[in-house]
Amino acid sequence: MQQKKVEQLLKQHDIKPSYHRIxxxxxxxxxxNHPTADMIYQELVKEIPTLSKTTVYNTLNxxxxxxxxxxxxxxxxxxxxxxxxxxxGHFKCSSCGKIYDIRLNTAGIIPDELEKFQIDESxxxxxxxxPLCLKKALS
Amino acid sequence: MQQKKVEQLLKQHDIKPSYHRIxxxxxxxxxxNHPTADMIYQELVKEIPTLSKTTVYNTLNxxxxxxxxxxxxxxxxxxxxxxxxxxxGHFKCSSCGKIYDIRLNTAGIIPDELEKFQIDESxxxxxxxxPLCLKKALS
DNA sequence: TAATCAAATTTTAATGATTACAAATTTAAA
DNA sequence: TTTAAATTTGTAATCATTAAAATTTGATTA
Numbered sequence: 233m234q235q236k237k238v239e240q241l242l243k244q245h246d247i248k249p250s251y252h253r254i255x256x257x258x259x260x261x262x263x264x265n266h267p268t269a270d271m272i273y274q275e276l277v278k279e280i281p282t283l284s285k286t287t288v289y290n291t292l293n294x295x296x297x298x299x300x301x302x303x304x305x306x307x308x309x310x311x312x313x314x315x316x317x318x319x320x321g322h323f324k325c326s327s328c329g330k331i332y333d334i335r336l337n338t339a340g341i342i343p344d345e346l347e348k349f350q351i352d353e354s355x356x357x358x359x360x361x362x363p364l365c366l367k368k369a370l371s
Numbered sequence: 372m373q374q375k376k377v378e379q380l381l382k383q384h385d386i387k388p389s390y391h392r393i394x395x396x397x398x399x400x401x402x403x404n405h406p407t408a409d410m411i412y413q414e415l416v417k418e419i420p421t422l423s424k425t426t427v428y429n430t431l432n433x434x435x436x437x438x439x440x441x442x443x444x445x446x447x448x449x450x451x452x453x454x455x456x457x458x459x460g461h462f463k464c465s466s467c468g469k470i471y472d473i474r475l476n477t478a479g480i481i482p483d484e485l486e487k488f489q490i491d492e493s494x495x496x497x498x499x500x501x502p503l504c505l506k507k508a509l510s
Numbered sequence: 511t512a513a514t515c516a517a518a519t520t521t522t523a524a525t526g527a528t529t530a531c532a533a534a535t536t537t538a539a540a
Numbered sequence: 541t542t543t544a545a546a547t548t549t550g551t552a553a554t555c556a557t558t559a560a561a562a563t564t565t566g567a568t569t570a
Contacts, residue, residue: 250546283548287547287548308442308450309450311447321482326491334484346462350499350500350505351497355495355497359494360488389518408556423520424557425519425559426520429518429519449556
């Protein structure tokens with residue numbers, strides 16, 4: 233996605249598109265790797281040597297608050313971020329650590345039991361071993 | 372559940388039923404409140420003044436390893452535990468903090484996309500406001 | 511009963527992610 | 541150009557969890 237589009241996306245969500253914010257959102261949108269704050273920091277600090285980790289945290293918190301990104305908690309003590317805010321699932325491979333996006337048949341996903349509940353977020357994820365790692369385990 | 376049953380449950384899972392382990396598992400089974408390690412510690416230390424928090428952590432880790440309990444991660448930095456190891460969902464109320472168990476229609480819950488994946492764990496949870504808090508908000 | 515040994519528990523200290531806070535810098539408006 | 545507000549930075553603090561070593565417990569055997 234071009235920088236222009238990223239700026240627009242930020243503006244649409246009421247966020248002033250500063251240099252760092254554009255960089256961080258671009259990272260999320262391009263890599264689609266559900267990174268931790270630290271992964272983002274480690275990558276961007278190469279380009280922006282003055283970058284502070286606090287800025288990464290501040291920015292991510294702002295993104296979540298303004299609905300530009302969502303938090304994914306699959307493993308304890310490992311907060312990850314995703315700029316795909318649509319309802320979708322995840323699969324984390326315990327072997328290689330990769331997190332896959334899973335398209336869900338969202339019809340009938342909300343249990344009747346929750347009829348009287350106000351649902352703000354839905355999360356579905358799986359853990360196990362991905363096909364690539366299963367294959368490797370055989371050889 | 373009587374102590375005898377709890378002891379049996381531990382033995383069935385290859386865990387020597389020590390006093391502390393029985394207490395901690397009983398807590399999980401009776402309260403069904405998806406507690407954090409600290410919640411368990413704060414409650415049990417009243418009865419067992421010498422109890423150490425490390426013991427609670429050690430025990431919970433053992434339970435997870437031996438499949439007596441599962442970890443529930445809904446909010447970041449808040450690891451919770453559940454002795455109900457069956458496939459079921461959760462709802463956490465952002466207002467009162469309570470975590471509800473949700474029975475799921477498990478049929479067709481696994482997406483076709485994961486056919487070639489080996490799935491070890493499935494997690495489904497929702498966040499929002501529970502009926503009780505919705506009602507309170509009106510008055 | 512006493513001695514022995516492994517398992518369980520405790521204590522203390524370390525780690526690592528995240529946040530708090532104040533200072534410095536940048537941006538944008540007047 | 542000046543000034544206020546927003547953003548970013550740096551440092552220190554916090555909190556959950558784990559690591560490592562010491563101690564206790566409890567079962568087993570001599």
